[in-house]
Amino acid sequence: MKLLAKFNLLLIVVFGLGLTLIAINARSFLMNDARRVVLNQAELMAASSRATRDYTEEEISPVLENTAQHADTFLPQTIPFYAATVTFNRLRKNFPDYTYKEATLNPTNLVDRAEDWQADIINYFRNNPSETQLVGEREGAVGPSLYLARPIAADPGCLVCHSIPSAAPKAMIKRYGSQNGFGWKPNEIVAAQIISVPMSVPIKLANEGFRNLLITLGTIFFAAIVLIDIGMYFIVIQPLRKVSASADLISTGDIDQPPLPVKGKDEIALVTTSFNRMHTSLKKAMEMLND
Numbered sequence: 001m002k003l004l005a006k007f008n009l010l011l012i013v014v015f016g017l018g019l020t021l022i023a024i025n026a027r028s029f030l031m032n033d034a035r036r037v038v039l040n041q042a043e044l045m046a047a048s049s050r051a052t053r054d055y056t057e058e059e060i061s062p063v064l065e066n067t068a069q070h071a072d073t074f075l076p077q078t079i080p081f082y083a084a085t086v087t088f089n090r091l092r093k094n095f096p097d098y099t100y101k102e103a104t105l106n107p108t109n110l111v112d113r114a115e116d117w118q119a120d121i122i123n124y125f126r127n128n129p130s131e132t133q134l135v136g137e138r139e140g141a142v143g144p145s146l147y148l149a150r151p152i153a154a155d156p157g158c159l160v161c162h163s164i165p166s167a168a169p170k171a172m173i174k175r176y177g178s179q180n181g182f183g184w185k186p187n188e189i190v191a192a193q194i195i196s197v198p199m200s201v202p203i204k205l206a207n208e209g210f211r212n213l214l215i216t217l218g219t220i221f222f223a224a225i226v227l228i229d230i231g232m233y234f235i236v237i238q239p240l241r242k243v244s245a246s247a248d249l250i251s252t253g254d255i256d257q258p259p260l261p262v263k264g265k266d267e268i269a270l271v272t273t274s275f276n277r278m279h280t281s282l283k284k285a286m287e288m289l290n291d
Contacts, residue, residue, distance in 0.1 A: 004229060004237055011228060015221040019214070026213055027206070034205035035146065039135060042148040042195040045088065045098065049193060050150075052087045053080035057157045074171035080157070081112065081191075097201050102152060104191035108162070108172065108181030118194055125151035126189045137199065144199040152191040154184040162190075239268045243275050255283050 061078040064070055076082040081102045088100035103114035105122055114122060117138055125131060134149045154162065161168045165178035184190050246257050259276045262269050 003240075004232060007232060008225065008229065011225050015225070019217055019221065022217060023210070023214060027210060030209045030213070031202065031206040034202035034209065037205060038146060038197055038202045039148055041095070042098065042197065045091065045095070045100065045195055046148060046150055046193055048091070049084040049088055049100065049102075053084045056080045056083035061157075070169075070171065072171060074169065074175040079161075084193075097197050099196045101194050101196075102191050103194055104152075104181075106181060106183065106190065108176045110180065112191075114192070118192065121147075121149045121194065122151070122189060122192045125149075125192060129189070140196075140198075145196050146199055146202065147194055147196040149195075150193045151189045152193055154186060154188045154190045156186070158190070159184060159186060236268060239272060243272060246279075247275070250279060250282065255279070255286060 056078070057080045060083065061080070064075050064078045067075075069075065070078065081104075084102060085100065092098060092100075101118070102112060103118035103122065104112045105114055105119060107113050121134060124134060132150060135147070136149075137144055137146055139145075161172060162181050162184040165173060165182055168178075168182070242260055246260055249257055257279065259279065260272050262272050262276070
């Protein structure tokens with residue numbers, strides 16, 4: 001095996017080990033980073049939904065509640081929960097993998113009733129009133145999913161409709177009845193704002209980043225090997241070939257070869273200098289023998 005081939009084999013082994021170590025460490029890092037990106041998007045969505053609820057409660061509901069239509073017909077647009085859900089459903093056109101629900105233990109609209117795992121989250125916030133956010137993973141029907149949850153407390157605006165049936169708007173009682181959604185207490189945790197996303201989303205992001213990283217590193221390593229080979233050829237291989245060719249000619253009796261040029265002060269230059277000195281000594285010895 002030639003010197004350049006041996007050197008390439010060594011580079012491939014070194015770069016291969018380096019790429020393997022980088023890949024092992026990068027995999028977990030990229031997965032954590034993708035998970036963080038997904039959670040950041042979920043936090044922005046949660047904040048947007050909260051802002052929609054506050055805007056509806058403070059500015060939309062007072063206007064609609066004073067209309068003649070609201071006296072006879074229940075307008076869901078006056079409910080902050082409804083506004084937040086509708087807004088998020090429209091947002092899902094750009095983020096179809098994300099789901100949003102303001103899960104409630106005792107809702108007026110049974111569509112909002114919390115599932116068992118959502119009820120566990122609400123109870124967690126009830127038992128830990130200082131907690132403002134919960135992040136976790138769960139197994140669902142379509143596989144593992146990541147969720148972000150924030151508590152929802154009953155504020156004065158909620159109690160207008162959810163304290164006792166007699167205080168609720170007649171139009172709401174007419175639509176939903178008086179059996180559900182009542183008995184809420186001030187500042188009680190009654191619901192949780194929950195955004196879920198399948199784990200396939202961060203896994204896909206991590207895989208894409210991992211693939212791009214491997215392609216980039218592979219390209220860099222290949223380019224590095226090519227450049228090193230070029231440098232090796234001109235700095236080491238070519239000068240040594242000249243020394244070898246000159247030695248072959250001298251060994252066959254052609255001792256009148258010109259001295260090899262010496263460039264620099266590195267090891268190759270020292271070898272060339274030593275060869276020239278040996279060549280000169282050989283010529284003098286041959287001349288002495290001929291005389």
